[in-house]
Amino acid sequence: xPAVIVMPADAPALKIAxxxxxxxxxxxxxxxxxxxxxxxxQLATERGMTLIPPYDHPHVMAGQGTAALELVQxxxxxxxxxxxxxxxGLISGCAVAAKHLAPACRVVGVEPEAGNDVxxxxxxxxxxxxxxxxxxxxxxxxxxxxxxxxSVIRELVSDVLTVSDAQLVRTMRFFMERMKLVVxxxxxxxxxxxxxGALPLRGQRVGVLLxxxxxxxxxxxxxxxxxxx
Amino acid sequence: xPAVIVMPADAPALKIAxxxxxxxxxxxxxxxxxxxxxxxxQLATERGMTLIPPYDHPHVMAGQGTAALELVQxxxxxxxxxxxxxxxGLISGCAVAAKHLAPACRVVGVEPEAGNDVxxxxxxxxxxxxxxxxxxxxxxxxxxxxxxxxSVIRELVSDVLTVSDAQLVRTMRFFMERMKLVVxxxxxxxxxxxxxGALPLRGQRVGVLLxxxxxxxxxxxxxxxxxxx
Numbered sequence: 001x002p003a004v005i006v007m008p009a010d011a012p013a014l015k016i017a018x019x020x021x022x023x024x025x026x027x028x029x030x031x032x033x034x035x036x037x038x039x040x041x042q043l044a045t046e047r048g049m050t051l052i053p054p055y056d057h058p059h060v061m062a063g064q065g066t067a068a069l070e071l072v073q074x075x076x077x078x079x080x081x082x083x084x085x086x087x088x089g090l091i092s093g094c095a096v097a098a099k100h101l102a103p104a105c106r107v108v109g110v111e112p113e114a115g116n117d118v119x120x121x122x123x124x125x126x127x128x129x130x131x132x133x134x135x136x137x138x139x140x141x142x143x144x145x146x147x148x149x150x151s152v153i154r155e156l157v158s159d160v161l162t163v164s165d166a167q168l169v170r171t172m173r174f175f176m177e178r179m180k181l182v183v184x185x186x187x188x189x190x191x192x193x194x195x196x197g198a199l200p201l202r203g204q205r206v207g208v209l210l211x212x213x214x215x216x217x218x219x220x221x222x223x224x225x226x227x228x229x
Numbered sequence: 230x231p232a233v234i235v236m237p238a239d240a241p242a243l244k245i246a247x248x249x250x251x252x253x254x255x256x257x258x259x260x261x262x263x264x265x266x267x268x269x270x271q272l273a274t275e276r277g278m279t280l281i282p283p284y285d286h287p288h289v290m291a292g293q294g295t296a297a298l299e300l301v302q303x304x305x306x307x308x309x310x311x312x313x314x315x316x317x318g319l320i321s322g323c324a325v326a327a328k329h330l331a332p333a334c335r336v337v338g339v340e341p342e343a344g345n346d347v348x349x350x351x352x353x354x355x356x357x358x359x360x361x362x363x364x365x366x367x368x369x370x371x372x373x374x375x376x377x378x379x380s381v382i383r384e385l386v387s388d389v390l391t392v393s394d395a396q397l398v399r400t401m402r403f404f405m406e407r408m409k410l411v412v413x414x415x416x417x418x419x420x421x422x423x424x425x426g427a428l429p430l431r432g433q434r435v436g437v438l439l440x441x442x443x444x445x446x447x448x449x450x451x452x453x454x455x456x457x458x
Contacts, residue, residue, distance in 0.1 A: 014406055173446055177243055180411040180442035213409035217402055217457065221450035228447065 004049060006040050011138070012184075015214040031141065032132055055089025056146025065093025069101070071207050077102040079204035082190035084211050085109035085118050085160060086140040088149030094209065095156035105207075108199065109153070109160035110189040112137040112168065118145050119160040122153065136165045136223065139186030139212060161199060163192040171195055172220075173227035175210075184215040185223070233278060235269050240367070241413075244443040260370065261361055284318025285375025294322025298330070300436050306331040308433035311419035313440050314338035314347050314389060315369040317378030323438065324385035334436075337428065338382070338389040339418040341366040341397070347374050348389040351382065365394045365452065368415030368441060390428060392421040400424055401449075402456035404439075413444040414452070 003024040007016060008031035019026050029039055044051040053060060067090065068081060081098050083091040088109075095107040111119055115133030121144070129144040145153060153160075163171075168185040171192040175181045183191070190208040194201060215223075232253040236245060237260035248255050258268055273280040282289060296319065297310060310327050312320040317338075324336040340348055344362030350373070358373040374382060382389075392400075397414040400421040404410045412420070419437040423430060444452075 018407070176411050176449065177446055178247070182405050182409040182411060217406055217453045220405065221453040224446045224450040 002049075004043060004047070006036060006043070008036075008141075012214050012216045012219070014216045018214075053146075055087035055142075056148050057089075058148065061089050061093040061096075061149060061152070063093065064090040065095075065097040067209055067211075068094035068207070069097040071209070072098055072101040072105075075205075075207070077205065078105045078207040080199075080201060081105055081107045081207040081209070082193055083107065083109055083209045084137075084140060084186055084189035085111045085145075086186070087142045088118060088145040088153050090209065090211060091157060092149040092152035095152060098207075099156050106158040107156060108193070109157055110193040110198070111160055111162050112140050112186075112189065113162045113164045115140055115142070116160070116162045117143060118150070118153065119162060121145055121150060122157065122160050125154070135185075136168055137186040137189060139184065139214070140189065159199075161193050163189060163196060163198060167192045167196045169223045169227040173224055176224060181210070182213040182215070182220065183210050184212050187212040231278075233272060233276070235265060235272065237265075237370075241443050241445045241448070243445045247443075282375075284316035284371075285377050286318075287377065290318050290322040290325075290378060290381070292322065293319040294324075294326040296438055296440075297323035297436070298326040300438070301327055301330040301334075304434075304436070306434065307334045307436040309428075309430060310334055310336045310436040310438070311422055312336065312338055312438045313366075313369060313415055313418035314340045314374075315415070316371045317347060317374040317382050319438065319440060320386060321378040321381035324381060327436075328385050335387040336385060337422070338386055339422040339427070340389055340391050341369050341415075341418065342391040342393045344369055344371070345389070345391045346372060347379075347382065348391060350374055350379060351386065351389050354383070365397055365414040366418060368413065368443070369418065388428075390422050392418060392425060392427060396421045396425045398452045398456040402453055405453060410439070411442040411444070411449065412439050413441050416441040 005019050005024045006027050009028040016026055040051055083094050085091050091109045098105045098107050112135035114135040117128050117130040120128040127144050127150050133141055168188050171188040172185055175183045187210045194208055234248050234253045235256050238257040245255055269280055312323050314320050320338045327334045327336055341364035343364040346357050346359040349357040356373050356379050362370055397417050400417040404412045416439045423437055
């Protein structure tokens, strides 16, 4: 079926090209000056299309939660599950799955230092809005959690930690060197928290979600070199 | 048990560090001036150790052949299997496995253009020795096939093709961008032949072995950037 995808203009060129390659129409917007929600709603109305939000929808949350569902089904109970946090879709779905299958598992979110809106929200008990954060983790440049995702996060997520951009690129390089996996900085959030000692994990069964590898080769190369310094 | 690994001094630093990290003693030699066979035999005698050659041994060939064994067991019969060729251990073991499980499968080797000793050997019907080739495919810088590997190659391998260094780095970049996999240039040989059109494959069931991801982050970054030009 026809698909129109609204993406920030500074998304990885690779991601834009791949999306078009799969047959979608891509509409770009400026994430610093335009409102994606408004743009999406407008397009849906004008063209009579169904709007699928990136995270704040029960089906999207449930779909993203299958990552934790499959993980726990494969490896059994976990003590801790580390999940990257942008708008909260992945972590809310994963928390539902993990808590159902392994009630003792602590689900911990990880955000980039510069974009810790969900950490702030969790501590304040209400959704905090921030400016678009400047961080290497472009997939976590969200300004606030969703209404639905935050209600699940508040109930099921134990804590939200942060890691620095330097920790993210070191972790990205670790995946390249030792796991032979290309993981974008956003996808490294959970692993960075584990590898860089953001929380005590010794002796525990730890699950970590890696959420993507959408990064341009040029930028990837630059960050790999940066990580060596 | 204690292990002593003889490696060329210009092997990826990452590979040397990882080998030491797993507990081995690493002895470096200069691949352009020293004879590895002599060095290995000498060490084995002096220290009373068992010599395990890199490719020219039935157990090594059989062990490496489990790659094709598992592939065909997983996906069923193939029309073509593309395998990178250095000393011929991987391809000879894989040819035995593939031909046994899928007799109609053509096993095709792929070498770097600069180091096509096995292609020459196959065409001439005897083992051809070449100077240490200069190529990005450092895992295929062998000067000649083994006595045992060549006897299997001659019997079971249909052809040996070559690809250029530029084709290898483009393929390496393809794996980074679209498969999220770090594959070293040597490991890209078979895939480069397929993706760059070294042989007609349309409509056929094609198996490709990717044989490694041992590459330093700095060099990987540099080659990724080079591939864009």
